[in-house]
Amino acid sequence: MTALLALDDVTKTFGYGDAMIHAARGVSFELKAGRALAVVGESGSGKTTCARLVMRDYAPDGGKLVFRGKPMGDRTDLVAYRRAVQMIFQDPFASLNPAHNIRHHLRRPLRLHRPELKGAAIDAEVLELLRLVQLDPERLVDRHPFELSGGQRQRINIARALAVRPEVLVADEPTSMLDVSVRLGVLNLLNAMKQEMRLGLLYITHDIATARYVAEDIAVMYAGQILEWGATASVIDRPAHPYTRLLLSAVPDPQIRFADPAGRLDPDAAAAVRQAAAVPTREVREVGPNHFVRALPG
Amino acid sequence: MTRPLLSVRNLTIDYVGLASDFRAVDDVSFDIAPGEVFGLAGESGCGKSTIAFAISRLHRPPALIRRESRILLDGRDVLDLPAEALRQFRWREVAMVFQSAMNSLNPVLRVEDQFHDVLKTHGERDRSRRRERIAEVLRLVDIDPDRMRDYPHQFSGGMRQRIVIAICMALNPKLVIMDEPTTALDVVVQREILQRIDELRRRFGFSVLFITHDLGLMTQFCDRIGIMLAGRLVEVDNAATIHDAPKHDYTRQLWAAFPSLHAEHGA
Ligand SMILES: Nc1ncnc2c1ncn2[C@@H]1O[C@H](COP(=O)(O)OP(=O)(O)OP(=O)(O)O)[C@@H](O)[C@H]1O
Ligand SMILES: Nc1ncnc2c1ncn2[C@@H]1O[C@H](COP(=O)(O)OP(=O)(O)OP(=O)(O)O)[C@@H](O)[C@H]1O
Ligand SMILES: [Mg+2]
Ligand SMILES: [Mg+2]
Numbered sequence: 001m002t003a004l005l006a007l008d009d010v011t012k013t014f015g016y017g018d019a020m021i022h023a024a025r026g027v028s029f030e031l032k033a034g035r036a037l038a039v040v041g042e043s044g045s046g047k048t049t050c051a052r053l054v055m056r057d058y059a060p061d062g063g064k065l066v067f068r069g070k071p072m073g074d075r076t077d078l079v080a081y082r083r084a085v086q087m088i089f090q091d092p093f094a095s096l097n098p099a100h101n102i103r104h105h106l107r108r109p110l111r112l113h114r115p116e117l118k119g120a121a122i123d124a125e126v127l128e129l130l131r132l133v134q135l136d137p138e139r140l141v142d143r144h145p146f147e148l149s150g151g152q153r154q155r156i157n158i159a160r161a162l163a164v165r166p167e168v169l170v171a172d173e174p175t176s177m178l179d180v181s182v183r184l185g186v187l188n189l190l191n192a193m194k195q196e197m198r199l200g201l202l203y204i205t206h207d208i209a210t211a212r213y214v215a216e217d218i219a220v221m222y223a224g225q226i227l228e229w230g231a232t233a234s235v236i237d238r239p240a241h242p243y244t245r246l247l248l249s250a251v252p253d254p255q256i257r258f259a260d261p262a263g264r265l266d267p268d269a270a271a272a273v274r275q276a277a278a279v280p281t282r283e284v285r286e287v288g289p290n291h292f293v294r295a296l297p298g
Numbered sequence: 299m300t301r302p303l304l305s306v307r308n309l310t311i312d313y314v315g316l317a318s319d320f321r322a323v324d325d326v327s328f329d330i331a332p333g334e335v336f337g338l339a340g341e342s343g344c345g346k347s348t349i350a351f352a353i354s355r356l357h358r359p360p361a362l363i364r365r366e367s368r369i370l371l372d373g374r375d376v377l378d379l380p381a382e383a384l385r386q387f388r389w390r391e392v393a394m395v396f397q398s399a400m401n402s403l404n405p406v407l408r409v410e411d412q413f414h415d416v417l418k419t420h421g422e423r424d425r426s427r428r429r430e431r432i433a434e435v436l437r438l439v440d441i442d443p444d445r446m447r448d449y450p451h452q453f454s455g456g457m458r459q460r461i462v463i464a465i466c467m468a469l470n471p472k473l474v475i476m477d478e479p480t481t482a483l484d485v486v487v488q489r490e491i492l493q494r495i496d497e498l499r500r501r502f503g504f505s506v507l508f509i510t511h512d513l514g515l516m517t518q519f520c521d522r523i524g525i526m527l528a529g530r531l532v533e534v535d536n537a538a539t540i541h542d543a544p545k546h547d548y549t550r551q552l553w554a555a556f557p558s559l560h561a562e563h564g565a
Contacts, residue, residue, distance in 0.1 A: 014452070043484045149342055152342060173482065177397070179552070206488070254513070258493055265490065
């Protein structure tokens with residue numbers, strides 16, 4: 001199966017000299033129609049940077065972005081691309097315009113990208129989108145963003161991205177503010193879109209259990225590099241990289257209380273794992289079918 | 299028990315509308331003891347942030363707190379504080395990490411200056427002493443103090459969120475309200491920061507009101523937990539009991555919907 005979209009050995013840095021930050025270091029991955037790739041990893045490791053590279057908000061310093069087999073230059077097919085590739089932003093508070101109500105936020109993408117919809121059909125679709133993300137249309141459609149709770153805003157962002165019927169969806173922490181039952185609803189919606197609309201999904205999250213729920217493949221990032229990647233079940237059940245193991249060991253578990261010294265995560269041990277993980281390396285080892293890990297230093 | 303630090307009584311809050319009012323918080327009462335971590339959980343839109351804002355006295359119209367409501371901090375009614383007392387109250391008595399924390403830093407100010415503002419308003423005149431304090435609290439959240447001259451956009455979402463937590467710690471408040479403080483953090487950093495806050499509250503004795511959707515995390519961190527449903531507090535108990543023997547149906551449903559790390563994916 002060929003990739004719908006790919007990052008190929010992409011590099012992106014910020015700043016200069018001593019203060020240079022390598023936000024993406026030789027990052028490669030593929031998004032396929034009808035499948036999801038989860039990206040997990042340390043806060044500040046470059047996940048959102050990868051998302052913005054895919055969105056073409058940043059041009060890569062090295063490497064390339066390929067869409068439907070075609071390398072994307074600075075301006076190649078930008079209008080069509082913007083329709084095909086949609087993003088749900090990490091911060092639902094910053095990404096909605098306070099001057100406009102919810103109806104406006106959802107009508108706009110429909111007008112722009114769904115020309116087949118006219119007049120009353122647009123308004124009907126707005127209400128349908130709200131229902132899809134488990135919001136009460138009558139109660140919310142005329143409200144402004146600041147009149148909504150955090151999780152409600154997050155769902156407006158999701159609805160807005162879905163309005164366009166994208167081929168590729170980049171979802172940056174789309175469910176972090178949702179309670180478990182609504183979260184499950186949204187994840188099921190994403191799964192259904194994958195299957196029925198052949199959506200290719202890039203799912204960035206800190207919630208590894210949800211990654212397992214929606215994504216066939218997973219990539220673990222640290223300091224701008226993907227350290228381990230492959231089939232989600234294999235990576236989660238048989239993690240090969242010490243950083244992946246550390247990450248999995250810290251997944252919240254109600255049985256382990258912070259007050260109990262036995263359950264404590266040892267910050268010094270964690271620091272040692274991080275230090276080793278921060279050393280860049282290009283060497284890759286195959287640890288199983290569709291499961292790869294960067295070679296460890298030493 | 300000792301006198302609670304915070305005592306919320308019959309708190310009722312409406313969002314006043316043209317046509318009708320919306321009752322976001324409905325007759326909620328709970329206590330938080332000194333040094334205690336108290337968790338609030340419940341579905342999206344059930345009124346958690348509205349409560350947090352009222353306790354910090356940061357609520358704004360159209361939010362209207364109904365007359366019978368009381369919020370006592372150290373025995374004083376927060377809702378009656380005059381303007382000058384309110385200035386002292388913020389940051390020193392109660393500090394809040396907003397749900398939108400990563401977005402609550404001023405984008406045109408260097409990180410350092412956001413701290414200076416808070417510290418200066420509360421009397422620390424000496425710039426180098428302020429800077430020492432800033433470095434100290436940044437280290438508490440694992441941000442390299444050398445980066446205090448950077449601007450917010452130069453940090454990732456999770457790093458910005460940690461900076462806000464550090465600002466809240468700067469004045470040793472009695473109550474720290476954290477509205478989803480760790481949603482932008484990876485689980486390792488999340489664990490490290492909450493473990494650190496757990497140590498700090500034991501050392502300094504402050505209390506925490508912790509709001510999150512992650513019930514597993516809440517059980518790990520909190521002493522007691524309150525479960526909210528549509529503006530009402532339906533169950534309050536020790537964290538262990540909420541996990542092992544929840545009484546309310548809704549609490550049981552919340553646990554049942556908890557996706558598991560080792561279950562197969564839904565596709
Ligand atoms: N515009 C920018 N200018 C300078 N540095 C930046 C910029 N954007 C990101 N960075 C830096 O690049 C690194 C990666 O940031 P990025 O936002 O991609 O992380 P992330 O993995 O999404 O983190 P989180 O999980 O906390 O959201 C961080 O060290 C960050 O400080
Ligand atoms: N300014 C406002 N005007 C009208 N209704 C509002 C306003 N702000 C919030 N609401 C409503 O009040 C209810 C409670 O909101 P609140 O932000 O307290 O929820 P929450 O429990 O924090 O939810 P979340 O977990 O999604 O952040 C929601 O249904 C919301 O739509
Ligand atoms: Mg990010
Ligand atoms: Mg909230």
